[in-house]
Amino acid sequence: MHAEEKLTYETWPAEPEKSTLEAKNKFLGFWFFLGGETVLFASLFATYLALKDKVPDSSHTLAKDLYDLPLTFVATMLLLTSSLTSVYAMYHMKNFNAKKMNIWLVLTLLLGLGFLGLEIYEFSHYVHEYHHTFTSSAFGSAFYTLVGFHGAHVAFGLLWITTLIVRNAKRGLDLYNAPKFYVASLYWHFIDVVWVFIFTVVYLMGMVG
Amino acid sequence: MSTYAQKKGFGATLWDYLTTVDHKKIAILYLIAGGFFFVIGGLEAVFIRIQLAVPNNDFVSAGLFNEIITMHGTTMIFLAAMPLVFAFMNAIMPLQIGARDVAFPFVNALGFWLFFFGGVFLNLSWFFDGAPDAGWTSYASLAMASKGHGVDFYVLGLQISGLGTLIGGINFLVTIINMRAPGMTYMRMPLFTWSTFVTSALILFAFPPLTVGLVLMMFDRMFGSNFFETSMGGNTVIWEHLFWIFGHPEVYILILPAFGIFSEIFAMFSRKRLFGYSSMVFATVLIGFLGFMVWAHHMFTTGLGPVANAIFAVATMAIGVPTGIKIFNWLLTMWGGSVKFTTPMHYAVAFIPSFVAGGVTGVMLASAAADYQYHDTYFVVAHFHYVIVGGVVFALLAGTHLYWPKMFGTMLNETLGKITFWLFFIGFHMTFFIQHFLGLWGMPRRVFTYLPGQGFETSNLISSLGAVFMSLAVIVLLYNIIATSVKNVRVGNDPWGDGRTLEWALPSPPPFYNFKQLPLVRGLDAYWLEKMEGKKGMTPAEPVGDIHMPNASFLPFVIAFGLFVAAFGALYHMDDKAWSVPVIIIGLLITFGAMFLRSVKDDHGFHIHKEELMEDDKDKGVKA
Numbered sequence: 001m002h003a004e005e006k007l008t009y010e011t012w013p014a015e016p017e018k019s020t021l022e023a024k025n026k027f028l029g030f031w032f033f034l035g036g037e038t039v040l041f042a043s044l045f046a047t048y049l050a051l052k053d054k055v056p057d058s059s060h061t062l063a064k065d066l067y068d069l070p071l072t073f074v075a076t077m078l079l080l081t082s083s084l085t086s087v088y089a090m091y092h093m094k095n096f097n098a099k100k101m102n103i104w105l106v107l108t109l110l111l112g113l114g115f116l117g118l119e120i121y122e123f124s125h126y127v128h129e130y131h132h133t134f135t136s137s138a139f140g141s142a143f144y145t146l147v148g149f150h151g152a153h154v155a156f157g158l159l160w161i162t163t164l165i166v167r168n169a170k171r172g173l174d175l176y177n178a179p180k181f182y183v184a185s186l187y188w189h190f191i192d193v194v195w196v197f198i199f200t201v202v203y204l205m206g207m208v209g
Numbered sequence: 210m211s212t213y214a215q216k217k218g219f220g221a222t223l224w225d226y227l228t229t230v231d232h233k234k235i236a237i238l239y240l241i242a243g244g245f246f247f248v249i250g251g252l253e254a255v256f257i258r259i260q261l262a263v264p265n266n267d268f269v270s271a272g273l274f275n276e277i278i279t280m281h282g283t284t285m286i287f288l289a290a291m292p293l294v295f296a297f298m299n300a301i302m303p304l305q306i307g308a309r310d311v312a313f314p315f316v317n318a319l320g321f322w323l324f325f326f327g328g329v330f331l332n333l334s335w336f337f338d339g340a341p342d343a344g345w346t347s348y349a350s351l352a353m354a355s356k357g358h359g360v361d362f363y364v365l366g367l368q369i370s371g372l373g374t375l376i377g378g379i380n381f382l383v384t385i386i387n388m389r390a391p392g393m394t395y396m397r398m399p400l401f402t403w404s405t406f407v408t409s410a411l412i413l414f415a416f417p418p419l420t421v422g423l424v425l426m427m428f429d430r431m432f433g434s435n436f437f438e439t440s441m442g443g444n445t446v447i448w449e450h451l452f453w454i455f456g457h458p459e460v461y462i463l464i465l466p467a468f469g470i471f472s473e474i475f476a477m478f479s480r481k482r483l484f485g486y487s488s489m490v491f492a493t494v495l496i497g498f499l500g501f502m503v504w505a506h507h508m509f510t511t512g513l514g515p516v517a518n519a520i521f522a523v524a525t526m527a528i529g530v531p532t533g534i535k536i537f538n539w540l541l542t543m544w545g546g547s548v549k550f551t552t553p554m555h556y557a558v559a560f561i562p563s564f565v566a567g568g569v570t571g572v573m574l575a576s577a578a579a580d581y582q583y584h585d586t587y588f589v590v591a592h593f594h595y596v597i598v599g600g601v602v603f604a605l606l607a608g609t610h611l612y613w614p615k616m617f618g619t620m621l622n623e624t625l626g627k628i629t630f631w632l633f634f635i636g637f638h639m640t641f642f643i644q645h646f647l648g649l650w651g652m653p654r655r656v657f658t659y660l661p662g663q664g665f666e667t668s669n670l671i672s673s674l675g676a677v678f679m680s681l682a683v684i685v686l687l688y689n690i691i692a693t694s695v696k697n698v699r700v701g702n703d704p705w706g707d708g709r710t711l712e713w714a715l716p717s718p719p720p721f722y723n724f725k726q727l728p729l730v731r732g733l734d735a736y737w738l739e740k741m742e743g744k745k746g747m748t749p750a751e752p753v754g755d756i757h758m759p760n761a762s763f764l765p766f767v768i769a770f771g772l773f774v775a776a777f778g779a780l781y782h783m784d785d786k787a788w789s790v791p792v793i794i795i796g797l798l799i800t801f802g803a804m805f806l807r808s809v810k811d812d813h814g815f816h817i818h819k820e821e822l823m824e825d826d827k828d829k830g831v832k833a
Contacts, residue, residue: 004813021387025312029383032413036375040417043454047425047436047447054442134434138442141434145425160808167809176811 003176012096013175017182020175030183034190041194044146045201051142052206060137061130063206068122072203075118076195079154082111083192086185093181098172101181102165108188109165112158119151143202150198153191160184228761230314231721235321236300237616240609242325243292249332250284251683253277255676258640262673264661274657275342276359280332282345283363286459287370288328290597293605294408294466295324295377300616302381302405304712306398307390307730309723312383313376314759315807320377322769327370330776334362344655346456349437349448352426358780361430365776368423369769371416378412381405390711391750392730396490399710399734400476400483403490404469407497408462414501415458422451431783449511453504461500464596465493467604468535471557474607475539476734477707478554479546485538486733492531492538499528509580518577525575532568536561551705552626556607559634560599567595570645585655588648594641606633606686614704618717619697625689629682636678643668702746709734714747722756725822756817764803771800 003020013019018027053062089104123144126132134144161184168177217225226234256277260268269277303311311317334340341363343351352360385406389398398406426448428434435441437448476483483489505513505521539561548554570592574580583589606629613621647668652659659665703713711728712719714736726749732738739747775796782789 025383025387028387029313029316029379032379032382036379036413036417039414040421043418043421043451047421047451050444050447051436051442054444056441134428134432136441138435138438138444141428141436141443145428145434145436163805163808176813 003174005175007096007174009096012173014094016094016173016175016178018179020179023175023179026179026183030186034186037190041146041149041197044149045197048142048146048202051138054139054142055137060139061132063139063202064208066126066130066132067203067206068125069203069207071118071122072199075115075122076199078111078115078118079192079195082108082115083189085111086188090182090185093173093178096173098168101173102169105161105165105181109158109161112154112188116151116154116158119147119154123148147198147202150191150194153194157184157188157191161188225761227766228318228763230310230318230759230761230765232299232303232311232314232317233616233718233721235317236296236298238321238325239292239296239299240616242321242328243289243296246284246288246328246332247290247293248683250281250289251680253281253284255680257281258673258676260657261659261669263670264659264663264666266658269657271657272342275344275655276340278655279341279344279347279359279363280335283331283341283367284328285597286345286463287367288324288331290463290601290605291374292324292328293608294463294601295320295374297401297470297605297608297612298381298405298408298466301612301712302402303384303388304615304715304719304723305402305710306385306388306393307711307724307728308384308388309727309756310759311380312387313380315762315765315812316376316380318762319765319768320373320380322765323373323376323772324370325373326769326773327366327368327373330369330773331362331366334359334366337362346452347426347448348452349426349429349445352448353429353437353445360426361780361783364423364427364430365779368420368427369772369776371419371423372772373769374412375416375420378409378416381409382413385409390724390727390730393735396487397730397733397735399469400472400486400489400493401466401469401710403493404465404472407493408465411458411462411465411497411500415455415462418451419455422448422455425451427779431779446508446511449508450504453507454501457504457507458500460593460596461496463601465496467601468493470604470608470611471539471560473710474553474557474611475542477611477705477709478549478551478557479543480549480707481542481546482734483538484541484544485534488534489538492534495531496528499524499531503528506575506577506580509577510584515577522575522577526572529568529572536565549707551610552621552623552630553607553611555627555630555634556603556610559630560603560607563595563599563603563637567592567599570595583648585653586648587644587652587654590654591641591644591648594644598637598641606630609686611705613693614700614717615712615715616718617694618699619693620700620704621693622689625685625692629686629689632678632685633682636675636680636682639675639678640672641675643671647672703736709737711735711747714739722758722817725756726751726753753819753822755819756822757814758817759814760812762807762812764807767803768800768807771796771798771803774799
């Protein structure tokens with residue numbers, strides 16, 4: 001099968017993300033990339049755990065008094081839901097329905113944007129209310145680096161998926177762009193999974209001191 | 210599309226190499242750039258040995274000495290050894306598995322340019338207020354206190370070139386998994402391909418911790434964070450862990466491909482199947498796995514406690530087992546073989562005792578209690594030069610001679626090759642053997658001079674004289690390269706006459722599509738099998754048909770260049786220069802803009818048509 005071929009609902013393969021050699025390579029390469037990303041976040045988690053609550057003096061707020069759990073819970077729900085909407089988008093991609101795929105992807109983007117907005121609000125809240133900044137302590141540096149790296153991944157994902165939607169808005173699905181949508185959704189799931197760990201390790205474990 | 214056979218002017222050739230996505234040309238780029246940095250790192254080593262040749266020397270100042278040793282280590286590991294390893298992986302691995310290119314040719318080119326700009330950036334530090342001076346390990350306690358911008362060059366340069374290595378690793382993994390020719394099962398892959406595979410996996414999991422470590426140090430030095438600032442709650446041991454979680458697998462990233470090259474050489478020039486092929490594969494994978502379990506043996510004296518030290522000591526010693534398996538397999542490959550002492554074989558045979566010596570001191574160092582005595586002495590310097598020079602550099606020199614005809618279509622002179630070998634072999638042992646004793650006698654590493662009357666004079670002088678021999682060896686090698694390139698006597702498919710694997714079934718150098726028809730692989734040492742049955746070449750696994758090839762692109766160069774620009778901005782950010790932030794933004798715009806272009810512009814590649822392939826054969830007078 002060639003990537004440029006015009007396909008119809010009937011000729012669309014069952015696994016469009018893996019039906020050319022280029023697509024297979026992209027699919028596998030992206031999984032490996034996510035493997036590397038996992039180690040990257042693991043290193044950031046380790047750094048955070050080593051530096052949690054490490055502050056120069058007692059005037060600094062520690063994790064259990066700092067975190068705003070209801071807010072991050074809402075953010076978590078937004079991101080988890082966005083993972084679900086991206087699954088629906090891929091469902092429609094596999095059924096050769098570009099229009100419905102785009103609708104679900106836009107929903108994914110909106111939820112991701114909401115998450116990012118809450119995170120920015122959260123950060124500014126910590127900075128202004130608690131003077132918990134990137135430079136105020138080792139704890140602050142580790143917190144903003146770990147959570148900020150994740151936030152930057154979300155922001156990159158938003159730009160990426162937006163680009164894909166705009167670029168392919170007119171031409172619909174083919175075997176050249178189907179794997180692109182697919183790996184973008186893989187990426188989106190990945191940052192969702194990372195967030196589950198951040199919510200657990202940073203926020204929930206932060207509450208118990 | 211038959212233009213590729215025509216002669217081109219200098220400008221066109223340059224543009225060709227700047228935009229190439231062909232793995233064979235990228236291999237040549239890696240070889241040239243890696244060779245260049247190898248010479249720079251070698252000169253730095255010569256300066257070190259001149260300074261230490263006599264006591265109380267003032268050839269260089271103490272500060273400059275720190276910069277030289279830091280840059281020697283960093284350059285040799287990241288900018289010489291790794292790219293040279295990558296050169297052979299790129300040149301040979303796709304041919305060995307019967308592929309027409311790597312899985313991601315564009316990413317392959319991007320990987321090279323990232324490495325190249327990272328390396329250039331790091332070395333520019335010599336011209337901008339000083340090179341890094343905190344040692345190649347750049348421990349945070351030293352690095353944070355380092356004045357000037359040296360350490361910033363280290364952090365940003367390695368960050369850029371590390372990205373290149375990481376994507377290169379992913380690329381090789383996917384290539385080996387997805388693009389093997391029909392019949393090329395995993396257990397028929399040549400050992401060099403196997404070692405490329407395991408090495409790539411190590412790169413994938415080892416480089417992200419380095420990335421994080423470098424990010425933390427960059428944030429600390431340039432953007433005011435406090436990861437390593439103890440007065441603000443920071444902890445410098447975090448750097449040590451992150452660095453060595455990367456750094457120990459890194460030495461296996463270097464040595465496993467060396468093992469792979471030697472495995473090919475032993476089988477080729479003993480004209481025998483590699484002894485214990487399956488156990489070799491098993492040992493390679495096991496070494497790769499254990500490589501991640503031992504990082505803290507670099508930190509025995511950091512104070513992790515006896516439990517941690519004991520665990521890491523035992524894990525470290527365990528690596529001796531698979532390595533021993535390999536050594537015996539190589540010996541038994543030669544046993545009863547019809548051994549031909551070519552230049553590559555010289556290196557292979559010399560490698561065994563040299564590397565075993567490094568391995569033995571490795572086990573000595575692995576004993577945590579004894580390590581307190583060896584730590585930070587010349588004993589350690591001798592140990593790691595025995596494994597890295599006696600293992601990796603020997604393999605790179607052997608590989609250069611072995612694969613030169615496949616990469617350039619002409620043979621390096623064998624006599625000069627053997628002269629290079631003997632000079633290098635003698636020089637290497639002369640320089641480093643005595644350093645074991647210097648270490649045991651108490652000479653600390655990284656000191657810029659020593660006093661007379663401590664018993665270090667003669668040994669240091671001998672060590673420095675050894676460096677002269679190694680320098681001569683490199684000069685002979687360079688002369689050899691120039692002389693053979695000028696003569697340019699063309700060679701056929703299998704110039705050594707003993708080729709066993711697929712790459713030797715192809716013309717030297719191979720056409721840009723490698724295989725007109727993908728070969729049918731019928732066993733280990735696929736080409737040897739066919740030769741033994743009296744056939745001239747491989748049996749094709751497919752009829753002649755259109756070949757799909759990737760387009761050349763200038764974007765990899767641009768993407769890497771953008772990061773190079775942004776790095777300058779970040780570097781001067783700590784000086785509160787007004788232009789630093791705009792420069793960061795411009796650089797990132799170049800990079801992300803080029804990535805955006807790559808994303809939105811379709812790149813379907815092109816097809817070489819069946820008729821052109823036939824035509825191509827007629828031009829060369831070869832029957833289809």
